[in-house]
Amino acid sequence: MTVPSTAQYAARLEELDPALPLAVTLADGTRVCLIRNADAVYAVADRCPHRDFALSGGDVVEPCVLECPWHGARFDVRTGAVIQGPATDALRTFDTHISEGAVWIASSEAP
Numbered sequence: 001m002t003v004p005s006t007a008q009y010a011a012r013l014e015e016l017d018p019a020l021p022l023a024v025t026l027a028d029g030t031r032v033c034l035i036r037n038a039d040a041v042y043a044v045a046d047r048c049p050h051r052d053f054a055l056s057g058g059d060v061v062e063p064c065v066l067e068c069p070w071h072g073a074r075f076d077v078r079t080g081a082v083i084q085g086p087a088t089d090a091l092r093t094f095d096t097h098i099s100e101g102a103v104w105i106a107s108s109e110a111p
Contacts, residue, residue: 008030008104009102009103010026013101019060021059023054031045031047032044032045033046033054035066041096042077043096043105048073050070051070051071053068055068055069055075073086080093
């Protein structure tokens, strides 16, 4: 896969445990939460839109579903959509690219 020239390095694929989100800070200072599901990696902003707490401390409660550790809001990490409140705003998502075992991130539009 060709990595876009604007993509930023995030992590090595082997650093990602499918059961746990991983917090990373990109070179531009953006805090991102990475979630691995089989061979796919999803990236969302590492902040819950409900109260601005870090989502990387949460749990992957089912494939592609991240739960905020503070108030239990749940999000689909593939789309950023809210699955369960109290959050009402979707998460910002990022495009991911995997090349030679490295995860690269390119930002997408905020929801």
